Amino acid sequence: MTQRERLMPDNRPSVIKSHTSEPYAAGQTGAGQTLRHDFSLSAVLAGCVAVLIGYSSSAAIIFQAAAAAGADQAQIGSWMWALGIGMGLTSLGLSWCHRTPLLTAWSTPGAALLITQLPGVPFEQALGAFVVCSLLLMIVGVSDLMTRLMNAVPASLAAAMLAGILLPFGLDIFLAMEAEPLLPLTLLACWIAARRWLPSLAIPLVLIAGLALSLVSGQLDTSHIELALTTPQWTTPEFSLNVCLGVGVPLFLVTMATQNLPGVAIIRTAGFQPPVGSALRWTGIASLLMAPFGGHGINLAAISAAPCVGEESHPDLRRRYIAGMSAGVVYLVLGLLGSTVTALFTALPDTLVMSFAGLALMGTLGGGLRSAFQGDTDLDAPLVTFLITASSITLLGIGSAFWGLIAGLVVHLIRKSRP
Template sequence: MRQVWRDFSLSTGMAGLVAVLVGFTSSAAIVFSAAQALGATPAQMVSWMWALGIGMGMTSLVLSLWYRQPVLTAWSTPGAAVLAVSQGVSLPEATGAFMVCALLTMVVGFSGWFERLMGQIPLALASALLAGVLARFALDAVGAVVHAPALVMAMTGAYVLGRRWWPRWSVPVVLLVGMGVAALQGQLHLSSIVWTWALPVWVNPAWSWAAMVGVALPLFVVTMASQNLPGVAAQRASGFDIPVSPVVGATGLASFCLAPFGGYALNLAAITAAICMGQESHADPTRRYTASVTAGVVYIALGLAGGTIVSLMAAFPQALVLAVAGLALLGTIASGLSAAVKDEQQRDAALLTFLVTLSGVTVAGVGSAFWGVVVGGLAQWFWTRRQAGSH
């Protein structure tokens, strides 16, 4: 623990805080919608926040300390979207489906199947995948200028100046400037935050084929394809060789234990993890794990105070969150694009992967990250075979 304190810095701490801010505020509303669609009571919705906060916090904290590398987990946002549109499934039946999904995640994780699949994806395609996933946030930040021009332009100016004179502190400076401008405009409502402790509520799981087919399998597929896949890509593109099998298996184990309390699906983070793994977190890659450790501690605190999440979401204007996320990820996006187009033989396939991923297209309930890899991988395979056949 003494080594952790020596490795910790203000920049990694701020990176962890920004990651949590972006993670919660960007998709917490979808999680609430999912809980409501399944008939959860207000107390059970608070329990969901407790379970997800504890799950994300403990897995991020323990795995980051164990591997001394930035491992950040998250709830399955596309999984929550699947749950939000589910019909005719009760909360107990959905809870049983959560546990089955977690068991499937444990199997493909601990068995090494998912890691072997990831081993077949070239680094150029993985980098393009990451850049495509993150570029959407940068575009959202640009779009936020329309709704809050003064706020976003002030934050952009702070980023430009920060990158010029204080590159390591550019993101914290952006956040502080954004909070200051939002406060002057009356858009920051910190006084409205109400701190209340969360209590876990147990839901007895029930089993039905309808829930297995309609909830468990779609939840598993979208979580693996749209969350874990770009999560591993983010790690590799950032230069971290984190063991895939035990980490993915651990998220499944945590999900299984927390499913009766509302922990529907945990997975590797991609967008928020990139904030912790980027150079803005710390110039020394060996010390960036303290950013995800910080995020883990904050996640646990927010999970314990799950009743505060709604008021916390309302405290920050959406434009501020979008601008912080987009600006914090610019360096990682540039690195991903650079690695994607570096190899001329893989450049075209990598660009296809980037464009399909950036499009945000969803087919059969599976997000664009999966289809980007499929399209780019098939194109690279076809072109490689053509070149081999011509010799």
């Protein structure tokens, strides 16, 4: 059984069993007082890995969303600048203020929604819809509605949802072997060996091995990539009632259901008590400020947050906030470089991206499964949550994580009410 340290009232660290520990409260005293004391290479690398997963897996969707909005090349570069700067500042600020690895991200499901909803909508009116979505996020943050909702969700269901979200990534390692077995098998062997002898460096070593093999095999071509800073482009938003209702409100609902809700669950599963209201206010304000530059929204990270909150970041959960700050710095750099860095990420071979993401999330996937199904808890509700979430179904434009959690809660309430 994994053991964790928490700070007792007399400020002395005490080791307790993870299944009996209370979530680590943001802002506790003890660890997390100085960057010099809490700094660790593993946490810094975890933050870099989180950003790599986020950019390499979904940057192309952001480009498609921007194109659907009718953005030109300068506006697309500004869109990426706005997201990078907004995510960087919020990840840095939230992680430092709350001493919790609070990673933010763009809404990938939201971008997918925009691809279908924005064709024919003027770019200025699309930005107006982004402003409406940002204001709704701020309102929810002020009302603390999200905090009350998450407190009502059993920990086993949150863990089952996390495991269901991550399962496809774990399966991708082996699915990638159908098309090209050499690279996934090499990375898997490297990961197994590193977990045995250098566990804290397992993920960086896997990445280095993957990049080296891709270069040697000629699958990684960087000759067409030019280094250049991105210039932000201000566009004054325009407000159309139809566009605000047809794009802004659905974007808010998708962001809450598929990003913020799973994001909070992932942080809680790792042993933290996330400051939900503060996070929503920060991300809402950042989204509002970045909307005129093209940013479609900033929210809590879900999948990409896993490397930062897990034990791979640091054995002491009170020092894992460094991973969130590290990711924030990387976000800022990528935002300044904008489309240049995005082109670099999209140049990575698909097989490398699939295999690396799966291996980087393997530890968190295992932890989620253990938390969901260990102990004497009723297995029906977490099992339903896990299976529906892992199915990747989409109903009414909302992804499987939301429906898995809802179905699990229904089963939990029915089982709880039995005589």
